[in-house]
Amino acid sequence: MGRLVPAVTRALDILELFLAGDGTLSAPEVTRKLQLPRTTVHELLTTLAARSYLVPVPEQPGRYRLGVRTYQLGSRYAEQLDLAAEGQRVAREVAETCDETVHVAILEDTDVIYIAKVDSTHAVRMVSAAGRRLPAHCTSVGKMLLASLPQHELDARIDGRELAAMTPNSLTDPDELRAALAEIRERGIAIEHRESNPDVSCVAAPVRDSAGRVVAALSISVPMIRWSEERETELAELVAKGADDLSVSLGHRGGVR
Template sequence: MGRRVPAVSRALDILELFLEGDGTLSAPEITRRLQLPRTTVHELVTTLAARSYLVPVPEQPGRFRLGVRTYQLGSRYAEQLDLAAEGQQVARSVAETCGETVHVAVLEDDDVIYIAKVDSTHAVRMVSAAGRRLPAHCTAVGKMLLASLSEEELEERLPGGELRRMTPNSITSPSALREVLAEVRERGVASEQRESNPDVSCVAAPVRDRAGRVVAALSVSVPMIRWSADRQRELVELAVKGANELSERLGHHGRG
């Protein structure tokens, strides 16, 4: 690793300030928040503006916002993103922390498809594979993804009659599923207990893209021999943390 260049670090610090609030700042505000010399801030802002990384805000003299160059860089980054590859890296990190099986899944019709998976380190663990397809309503990731849909989108995906059953605990009533999805929206996380596998329970959190849309969900799956209320709370925190990290890799700057 080479030596860090202070001027470049300060310029990046300035740009990152614009990710907060309403996205506009003045030079005095930047000076105050970064505790930098006024002359230094003036020179850096002038340079960033000259390169189109910052632009003046119309009708607000002295204020700046991010310029088109930052959009171009972000767009190029987004073009190179691979959700499955990024998801695999984050899933590995979460699995190393908790020792349990971690999945990242997307929604297709009324099913979920696992696009990334890292196995538990325990001898007793959930058996699955990337590419596996399961009914969305039977899984924590599926509930999370279904809960993100509009009413019209949800109506299109749910059958008119009973839902498929995978275990005695599977939800088969569309009305009961809607009640569960309302709870998921309120809590911001989803769970399932022995609904897709009679010996496994899961928790899941949403993954968002840079526009804030839920595009995937990350889950942690645990055999019932290691499941408890306390363990569930721990894993919810890890799932949310992992989903937020993956969302940030996709360009989302909010929090789940």
């Protein structure tokens, strides 16, 4: 790796200070937080403001907030993001950790569509594929996504519709489904036992975009021969971390659950 340029590093350090706090900073605050000379901070702030990365706060003399150039860069970054590609990358990382099948799915009406998948290396594993569509109420990813909907959207998707069963364990009663979704919403994790496949249990967590909206869910699927309460707890933590990592890659900043 080449040599880092100190001035650029300091300028970026200043910009990253705005990731926390109330969104405005003064020169003395930057000086104190970064332990830089006052003259250096003044020059850096002046340069960043001249290039529209920072702007003075009119009603608060001496304070700065992020400028339009940072928004433009963030927007361009968001435009280049590919949920499926990012999902595949994170799914691979999660699968390497647990050696189980990992999916990323999105919600379309009352179904989920798998947009990324990484297989386990075990001989006994879940048979599925990216692009497959399943009833949302029968899967952990689907229930996670349904639980994340505003109430009126959820009602529009399940009221008056038949909830088909994929296995004897599938939830087909709307009231039971609503109760299950309320628990998922409270916990922030969805777990399903043999509801879409009689030999598989799954755990899922929500994936959020830069605006905090749930846009997908990430799940880990495990054959019942490798499932236990201890394994469930372990995988719930792992799937939450994986979903958080994917959310961060989509521009989300904290407060996932």
